[in-house]
Amino acid sequence: MSNQSNYPTSLFSSNLTFKNENQSGGALSIAGCSAEKLVKEFGSPLFVLDQEDFYLRARAWRAALDNSFGSGQLYYAAKSFICVEVAKWLKELKLGLDVCSGGELAVALAADFPAQDIEFHGNNKSEVEIRKAVKAGVGTIVIDSFDELNRVATIAKELGEVQKVYLRLTPGVDAHTHEFISTAHEDVKFGFSIASGAASEAIEKCMSQSSLKLSGIHCHIGSQIFEVAGFKAAAERLVAVLASFRDKYSMELQELNIGGGYGIAYTKDESAISPDLVIPAIAAVIKDECAKAKLALPRISIEPGRAIVGPTTTTIYVVGTTKSVKLENGAERRYVSVDGGMSENIRPALYGAVYSAFLANRSSTAKLISSRVVGKHCESGDILISEIDLPADIAAGDLLAIPATGAYGRSMASNYNHIARPSVVAVINGTAREILRRENEQDLLNLDVNQPPRQLS
Numbered sequence: 001m002s003n004q005s006n007y008p009t010s011l012f013s014s015n016l017t018f019k020n021e022n023q024s025g026g027a028l029s030i031a032g033c034s035a036e037k038l039v040k041e042f043g044s045p046l047f048v049l050d051q052e053d054f055y056l057r058a059r060a061w062r063a064a065l066d067n068s069f070g071s072g073q074l075y076y077a078a079k080s081f082i083c084v085e086v087a088k089w090l091k092e093l094k095l096g097l098d099v100c101s102g103g104e105l106a107v108a109l110a111a112d113f114p115a116q117d118i119e120f121h122g123n124n125k126s127e128v129e130i131r132k133a134v135k136a137g138v139g140t141i142v143i144d145s146f147d148e149l150n151r152v153a154t155i156a157k158e159l160g161e162v163q164k165v166y167l168r169l170t171p172g173v174d175a176h177t178h179e180f181i182s183t184a185h186e187d188v189k190f191g192f193s194i195a196s197g198a199a200s201e202a203i204e205k206c207m208s209q210s211s212l213k214l215s216g217i218h219c220h221i222g223s224q225i226f227e228v229a230g231f232k233a234a235a236e237r238l239v240a241v242l243a244s245f246r247d248k249y250s251m252e253l254q255e256l257n258i259g260g261g262y263g264i265a266y267t268k269d270e271s272a273i274s275p276d277l278v279i280p281a282i283a284a285v286i287k288d289e290c291a292k293a294k295l296a297l298p299r300i301s302i303e304p305g306r307a308i309v310g311p312t313t314t315t316i317y318v319v320g321t322t323k324s325v326k327l328e329n330g331a332e333r334r335y336v337s338v339d340g341g342m343s344e345n346i347r348p349a350l351y352g353a354v355y356s357a358f359l360a361n362r363s364s365t366a367k368l369i370s371s372r373v374v375g376k377h378c379e380s381g382d383i384l385i386s387e388i389d390l391p392a393d394i395a396a397g398d399l400l401a402i403p404a405t406g407a408y409g410r411s412m413a414s415n416y417n418h419i420a421r422p423s424v425v426a427v428i429n430g431t432a433r434e435i436l437r438r439e440n441e442q443d444l445l446n447l448d449v450n451q452p453p454r455q456l457s
């Protein structure tokens with residue numbers, strides 16, 4: 001799909017520039033803050049989030065939804081990246097928030113995010129989490145299984161509430177993405193299958209519970225998707241469910257949530273899917289199918305995470321050791337080690353995700369040589385970029401920038417090898433501030449306790 005709008009579809013955030021740029025990089029600035037100064041001030045590795053770019057993308061997705069459907073709701077997927085400050089931005093933008101754990105809910109509540117604009121997902125929510133969500137007045141709980149349907153109904157009854165819910169359905173669509181991030185085919189842990197009849201059984205059960213108010217249905221077909229066909233097929237199948245609901249109950253479900261999953265660019269050869277193209281295409285299918293089935297258009301919601309935060313953020317690393325090895329075919333490969341790795345970006349190791357790297361403190365005219373960017377973890381699989389041409393003169397102390405790390409980078413970070421998780425710095429109009437601080441050794445040591453053994457009662 002080509003991009004006809006002004007939506008930024010490259011791997012870089014909107015306010016990112018390289019001084020004296022050539023293909024391997026240059027002195028990097030984001031929103032007027034130089035990479036060198038940022039690292040000097042906040043250390044490395046460092047996630048640098050272009051705040052204006054975040055707002056721009058969030059508004060563009062929201063506008064596409066409003067333009068195509070009149071109105072709707074955008075629930076930002078917190079799992080892609082959330083902290084209290086970002087939750088405050090989302091509140092200011094008047095967006096909704098999709099959370100999928102008690103922890104994500106706690107962040108939202110700490111930001112005073114309006115509970116009615118929160119949607120609670122997850123295939124195995126605990127009783128404690130459900131109780132916390134119902135008590136907090138969370139707008140919608142997305143029910144994922146029969147067990148959970150009973151749990152939510154019981155807890156809502158106990159608390160004297162009627163909880164608004166959606167049912168998560170699996171429309172049997174193969175989303176053409178990595179197996180681990182594809183979620184709507186039959187053989188997955190999520191949701192009620194439409195094809196097997198589980199979805200209609202769940203609807204019946206939901207309708208018979210006085211403490212549940214079934215308002216709509218939901219599906220999420222997967223993540224990092226570029227083809228519109230999968231979204232369209234899912235939309236068609238969901239509208240068919242809405243029609244059979246109307247036929248059976250002589251009333252219409254008001255809401256339809258078609259999930260997130262919109263793909264972004266990680267390399268210069270790729271291009272993000274643009275909201276101005278994908279949302280109207282999905283809208284056309286939904287409107288058409290609703291008209292055919294003589295259904296009023298439901299209120300549509302979407303749940304993008306990666307598409308909003310992914311390209312906003314660039315990770316900056318300091319280069320440490322480098323070494324060259326001879327490959328079996330006689331070629332040479334140079335290893336460039338940076339001061340982070342699989343603990344703040346597990347995506348290459350987990351999904352084979354491909355990233356790009358650029359020199360960020362200077363430009364270089366040195367010959368480009370075949371390189372592998374690796375982290376500092378005790379693991380050979382700790383590879384950030386398996387194969388990339390980088391200038392031959394890269395050496396210890398140089399800065400290397402990896403763009404498009406905003407989604408599922410910091411949020412999936414671990415403390416492997418007792419490495420502290422990096423900070424996230426928001427930059428805007430030449431100013432920088434930490435919105436998530438770097439962990440330190442003491443933070444990690446604080447988890448070690450020295451308790452005497454005791455009998456369990």
Ligand code: LLP
Pocket residue numbers: 077079080098121181220222223224259260261262303304305306307347351407408412
């Ligand atoms: N809604 C639901 C119900 C989801 O499960 C997800 C993502 C989203 C929305 C947001 O999807 P997005 O627009 O960000 O693609 N860790 C993987 C991605 C896992 C996505 C899980 N669910 C990765 O790093 O690629």
